[in-house]
Amino acid sequence: MSEQLRLMAVHAHPDDESSKGAAAMARYAAEGVEVLVVTCTGGERGSVLNPKLDRPEVWENIATIRRAEMDRAREILGVDQAWLGFVDSGFPEGDPLPPLPEGCFGLMDPEEAAAPLVELIRRFRPHVITTYDEEGGYPHPDHVMTHKVSMVAFDAAGDAARYPDAGEPWQPLKLYYNMGWSRVRMLALHEAMLETTGESPYTEWMKQWEERPDKGDRVTTRVPCGEYFEARDDALRAHATQVDPDGFWFAVPLDIQQKIWPTEDYELVKSHVDTRTPEDDLFAGVR
Numbered sequence: 001m002s003e004q005l006r007l008m009a010v011h012a013h014p015d016d017e018s019s020k021g022a023a024a025m026a027r028y029a030a031e032g033v034e035v036l037v038v039t040c041t042g043g044e045r046g047s048v049l050n051p052k053l054d055r056p057e058v059w060e061n062i063a064t065i066r067r068a069e070m071d072r073a074r075e076i077l078g079v080d081q082a083w084l085g086f087v088d089s090g091f092p093e094g095d096p097l098p099p100l101p102e103g104c105f106g107l108m109d110p111e112e113a114a115a116p117l118v119e120l121i122r123r124f125r126p127h128v129i130t131t132y133d134e135e136g137g138y139p140h141p142d143h144v145m146t147h148k149v150s151m152v153a154f155d156a157a158g159d160a161a162r163y164p165d166a167g168e169p170w171q172p173l174k175l176y177y178n179m180g181w182s183r184v185r186m187l188a189l190h191e192a193m194l195e196t197t198g199e200s201p202y203t204e205w206m207k208q209w210e211e212r213p214d215k216g217d218r219v220t221t222r223v224p225c226g227e228y229f230e231a232r233d234d235a236l237r238a239h240a241t242q243v244d245p246d247g248f249w250f251a252v253p254l255d256i257q258q259k260i261w262p263t264e265d266y267e268l269v270k271s272h273v274d275t276r277t278p279e280d281d282l283f284a285g286v287r
């Protein structure tokens, strides 16, 4: 295939692209693939998670600040990015859980919310789309809705009878779920940290995880991208309101990650091309 390859990564909030599949995207972009990050919401209801930026003027301007952070992350990863313009649902907390705010992304009808994504797919014409699994990867209502609209849009974009006003039909060839945060990967990093330094930042996490099923056995595709872990971390740090630069995310040295788990991992969910799993390339069968 001599045609320009294109990858679309659908995410819920600005910052999600930098913690899920960022190194693989940076690698594909560096190799000449056109990469478009689609951000469903503006992250307007996100908290300030970096204690160094937890100030009233930051909270007041969070939407504007997060757009600027996204611009910086996009530049670092070498990708393009588009906003779908939906409103962040926030992460409901409490018992009982409060209702989601009116008009937010998480409350939308997936068929209706998929319309701008269908239009974008028909315009960008990706060969491969990545999104979240049926549980959203983690149970944020915007992540679950991101999954739903991606599934609707992947099938509808190639069907001229659906969304007839959204442009010329285009059928993407493969759909993947991000599977980077499997227990098996965290355990491997946890054990490597214990072995090298005597302590692990994941000790508490690994204990909590014992009750949850691991999705590691769903991984079909491991994309080598260790060289781009630094770019991934730089992009994540660019979302300065959302991550503590001295925190958990950056606690495992890059050389340990590159040695122990030098890939980003995915589950192939839909394919219109012949490919055999396990794969090491999202474009296997497309090239």
Ligand SMILES: [Zn+2]
Pocket: 012, 013, 016, 140, 143
């Ligand atoms: Zn998110």
